[in-house]
Amino acid sequence: MSSLAARRRSPLALLMLLFLGLTFTGTAYAALQTGAAPGTSAEGASQEQLGEGRQLFLANCASCHGANAEGNGEAGPSLYGVGAAAVDFQVATGRMPLPAPGVQAERNISQVHFSDEQIEALAVYVDSLAPGPDVPEEQWLDASQGDAANGGAVYRTNCAMCHNSSGTGGALTRGKYAPTLMGVDAQHIYEAMLTGPQSMPVFNDQNITPEEKRDVIAFLKSIEDGANDQGGHTLGSLGPAGDALFAWTIGILAFIGAAVWLGRKAA
Amino acid sequence: MTTHVPQGAGHLRTDETPPERPASQTDQSSPDAKFPGALVWADERVGAAKGLRFALKKVFPDHWSFLLGEIAMYSMIIALITGTFLTLWYVPSMGHVVYDGDYVPLKGVGMSEAYASTLDISFEVKGGLLIRQLHHWSALFFIVGIALHAARVFFTGAFRKPREINWLIGVVLSLLAIIEGFAGYSLPDDLLSGTGIRAMNGFMMSAPVIGTWMTFFVFGGEFPGEAIIPRLYIAHVLLIPAILVGLFVLHLALVVVHKHTQYPGPGRTNDNVVGFPIMPVYAAKAGGFFFVVFGITALVSALVQINGVWVYGPYDPTQVTAGSQPDFYMWFSDGALRLLPGWLEFTLFGTVWSFNIFLGSLVLLPLVWVVLGAYPFLEAWVTGDKREHHILQRPRNAPTRTAIGAAAISMYLVLALACVNDILAIKLGLSINDLTILFRTMFFVLPVLVFVVTKRLCLSLQRHDRERVLHGNETGRIVRTPEGRFFEAHEPLDEFERWALVDYDTPTPLGLTQGPDVDSRGVARRRGPLAGAQAAVSSFFYKDAVTAVTPAELAAAHHHGEHDALESPSIPQLGAPVNDSTGDDDFSEGHGSAVQAPTHHH
Numbered sequence: 001m002s003s004l005a006a007r008r009r010s011p012l013a014l015l016m017l018l019f020l021g022l023t024f025t026g027t028a029y030a031a032l033q034t035g036a037a038p039g040t041s042a043e044g045a046s047q048e049q050l051g052e053g054r055q056l057f058l059a060n061c062a063s064c065h066g067a068n069a070e071g072n073g074e075a076g077p078s079l080y081g082v083g084a085a086a087v088d089f090q091v092a093t094g095r096m097p098l099p100a101p102g103v104q105a106e107r108n109i110s111q112v113h114f115s116d117e118q119i120e121a122l123a124v125y126v127d128s129l130a131p132g133p134d135v136p137e138e139q140w141l142d143a144s145q146g147d148a149a150n151g152g153a154v155y156r157t158n159c160a161m162c163h164n165s166s167g168t169g170g171a172l173t174r175g176k177y178a179p180t181l182m183g184v185d186a187q188h189i190y191e192a193m194l195t196g197p198q199s200m201p202v203f204n205d206q207n208i209t210p211e212e213k214r215d216v217i218a219f220l221k222s223i224e225d226g227a228n229d230q231g232g233h234t235l236g237s238l239g240p241a242g243d244a245l246f247a248w249t250i251g252i253l254a255f256i257g258a259a260v261w262l263g264r265k266a267a
Numbered sequence: 268m269t270t271h272v273p274q275g276a277g278h279l280r281t282d283e284t285p286p287e288r289p290a291s292q293t294d295q296s297s298p299d300a301k302f303p304g305a306l307v308w309a310d311e312r313v314g315a316a317k318g319l320r321f322a323l324k325k326v327f328p329d330h331w332s333f334l335l336g337e338i339a340m341y342s343m344i345i346a347l348i349t350g351t352f353l354t355l356w357y358v359p360s361m362g363h364v365v366y367d368g369d370y371v372p373l374k375g376v377g378m379s380e381a382y383a384s385t386l387d388i389s390f391e392v393k394g395g396l397l398i399r400q401l402h403h404w405s406a407l408f409f410i411v412g413i414a415l416h417a418a419r420v421f422f423t424g425a426f427r428k429p430r431e432i433n434w435l436i437g438v439v440l441s442l443l444a445i446i447e448g449f450a451g452y453s454l455p456d457d458l459l460s461g462t463g464i465r466a467m468n469g470f471m472m473s474a475p476v477i478g479t480w481m482t483f484f485v486f487g488g489e490f491p492g493e494a495i496i497p498r499l500y501i502a503h504v505l506l507i508p509a510i511l512v513g514l515f516v517l518h519l520a521l522v523v524v525h526k527h528t529q530y531p532g533p534g535r536t537n538d539n540v541v542g543f544p545i546m547p548v549y550a551a552k553a554g555g556f557f558f559v560v561f562g563i564t565a566l567v568s569a570l571v572q573i574n575g576v577w578v579y580g581p582y583d584p585t586q587v588t589a590g591s592q593p594d595f596y597m598w599f600s601d602g603a604l605r606l607l608p609g610w611l612e613f614t615l616f617g618t619v620w621s622f623n624i625f626l627g628s629l630v631l632l633p634l635v636w637v638v639l640g641a642y643p644f645l646e647a648w649v650t651g652d653k654r655e656h657h658i659l660q661r662p663r664n665a666p667t668r669t670a671i672g673a674a675a676i677s678m679y680l681v682l683a684l685a686c687v688n689d690i691l692a693i694k695l696g697l698s699i700n701d702l703t704i705l706f707r708t709m710f711f712v713l714p715v716l717v718f719v720v721t722k723r724l725c726l727s728l729q730r731h732d733r734e735r736v737l738h739g740n741e742t743g744r745i746v747r748t749p750e751g752r753f754f755e756a757h758e759p760l761d762e763f764e765r766w767a768l769v770d771y772d773t774p775t776p777l778g779l780t781q782g783p784d785v786d787s788r789g790v791a792r793r794r795g796p797l798a799g800a801q802a803a804v805s806s807f808f809y810k811d812a813v814t815a816v817t818p819a820e821l822a823a824a825h826h827h828g829e830h831d832a833l834e835s836p837s838i839p840q841l842g843a844p845v846n847d848s849t850g851d852d853d854f855s856e857g858h859g860s861a862v863q864a865p866t867h868h869h
Contacts, residue, residue, distance in 0.1 A: 165578055
């Protein structure tokens with residue numbers, strides 16, 4: 001009994017407590033941070049929800065997208081027809097509201113200032129102006145039901161040229177980039193395919209069926225779970241660039257170090 | 268650096284036949300010496316003892332930079348051993364199969380037998396992945412070793428007469444090594460390597476007029492066909508290794524014929540080799556180094572993934588992945604393609620001329636190796652030097668060559684980095700377009716900058732050496748004379764240290780050695796058509812050379828009276844340009860005539 005009790009006043013105890021607290025709240029926060037509920041659309045939304053969404057929209061979005069989401073030239077595109085899925089993707093990943101103009105909006109999960117209910121309200125409000133794709137249903141987001149191998153094939157045909165075959169992202173022109181897909185919520189992966197944010201093309205249900213989208217999610221989650229991590233450290237999955245960096249730094253230093261050591265050895 | 272002077276080394280250079288042995292060593296050749304029966308048996312049949320005695324008595328000088336080539340050699344051996352293991356399982360076929368192996372994310376996916384067998388090697392063959400990684404890492408270290416070894420040979424002037432042919436062999440070896448590497452990493456037929464083959468296909472197709480025929484010849488039809496993997500396989504496991512090993516043996520044989528070069532040092536002359544005989548010292552060192560290299564490669568291969576082919580999936584001509592780079596030794600060519608402007612592709616006579624690709628591949632690749640191979644001959648031409656050289660040059664003592672080498676490396680690096688422009692862009696948060704502009708500019712600007720800076724550095728280091736030789740090391744001890752003057756005491760160098768600093772010569776520009784155009788009798792000299800160019804390049808190389816301290820200069824510097832006499836005329840020149848003489852004026856800078864006095868009065 002008393003061993004724990006004796007140590008509770010140790011200065012380390014506070015640090016430990018702080019560490020545990022932060023870890024758990026952080027984990028809980030991340031786990032809960034999904035945004036609008038699956039299947040969200042303007043259909044069946046209550047008047048109150050639409051009203052709240054409108055208030056939020058006017059306060060946070062209208063300055064760039066216009067008071068009626070009709071768009072404002074350079075500042076922001078029209079949001080007619082983008083659907084609840086686009087709103088959820090942009091707001092729940094922290095891309096919108098845009099903190100500052102730049103080449104592209106960055107994913108910033110720690111900067112999401114809205115609750116799930118608020119994001120949902122925003123989503124249904126924008127969807128109510130002119131309907132677009134809905135937030136995907138729960139069944140399409142379950143990676144365990146997907147076929148990772150087929151997802152890999154779909155992914156390599158449609159996604160790898162920008163996002164890299166290992167999902168670690170890649171460069172586009174003029175400072176734009178395809179972000180990493182590691183650690184991205186299944187719902188957001190699906191929504192991105194569905195709505196084609198920023199430089200990304202739209203992959204509607206005719207291009208990639210919902211089953212295939214789920215397969216892609218399964219494929220990405222399998223990488224996240226370490227399917228690619230065979231044979232040692234992956235060096236950031238950069239392909240031959242990582243290998244070259246390693247060979248010309250650590251590798252060659254080891255060899256030259258050994259050579260110098262041997263050269264100095266007296267006979 | 269070690270300064271041992273082992274016995275019996277000198278005669279090896281001048282005379283192949285061993286001289287009379289000292290009494291202490293005759294025991295082995297005396298008739299009553301006991302030899303193992305097997306040795307005697309072998310010697311009586313193939314005469315092994317003579318050759319063995321010659322080989323075991325070869326002397327090798329000690330320096331870490333002489334081991335760089337051994338890194339390449341041992342890596343090649345590791346690659347040969349591990350490669351043999353891989354051939355037992357690899358299936359060089361583009362025949363279609365549906366994968367049903369252990370790697371779940373590819374189960375049920377259609378692929379070539381080549382790719383399926385590579386996956387099997389990685390996931391099902393016991394130790395297969397480790398051997399694959401050993402094979403690939405050793406291949407990378409092979410080429411890293413070659414690059415470092417070539418740089419060592421280049422910057423120390425080891426390619427000079429009589430070693431030009433061996434340099435050429437080395438140049439061909441390095442080319443073969445990267446072709447071998449390319450053929451090797453193309454074999455798994457994954458999405459990345461297939462993209463590489465596609466690039467090669469594009470390279471060949473860019474050849475004016477014959478491009479399309481050439482690709483159809485090599486691929487046995489339209490890309491990708493079913494022939495390229497088996498063909499690359501036989502090139503990778505038979506053709507290129509056979510030539511590679513053959514040339515490598517020749518490379519080593521010539522090292523034996525020429526004897527090993529050595530750095531300048533006490534007792535080392537152009538006519539001897541100072542070092543240790545192979546048996547027992549060097550054999551132990553070099554043999555030990557093999558295990559060190561193998562050990563490091565094995566450690567790396569066990570801990571760090573290389574070319575995880577399962578990440579890329581099977582090759583499909585309709586797919587490509589972001590971050591597609593070849594292995595680093597092909598970067599410069601790929602980088603050139605990324606930098607060459609698109610307008611170099613045009614249509615003429617109803618045919619597309621893809622010079623945006625042609626220049627960066629079919630022109631650049633051979634050009635690099637032709638320039639590499641030609642350099643020793645260019646330098647021999649501008650020096651007009653016909654002597655043999657067995658003493659290496661410290662890079663600083665050949666400033667123009669060192670600067671040319673550094674500039675060439677910078678040019679190569681710009682091209683190589685341009686090949687990873689997408690990775691640099693995403694990792695550094697930069698625009699790929701800005702990087703392209705930067706690299707295009709740097710390709711032209713950086714070599715000039717690097718040349719000038721390197722050359723100045725070399726000249727300064729040479730002048731610093733001269734100053735050390737003439738006046739000794741600074742001690743940091745400030746002495747005040749009874750008259751109230753201050754000076755810093757200098758310590759004279761010991762002779763061993765001095766040797767390395769003065770043992771070099773500097774060619775005089777050819778224009779100066781060839782004499783006037785018309786001789787004393789008014790007869791015009793016979794000169795080749797390129798004599799003017801030769802003199803100009805020679806002057807470019809050597810006009811501002813800093814010469815080594817001569818014994819006379821040293822004596823003058825050490826003798827106080829002459830020391831002043833030597834120095835005083837140069838003092839008024841302190842503000843003058845430094846390059847109009849041999850740089851002697853510089854070392855008098857920053858050290859007045861009083862400084863040296865006490866250290867020389869002992």
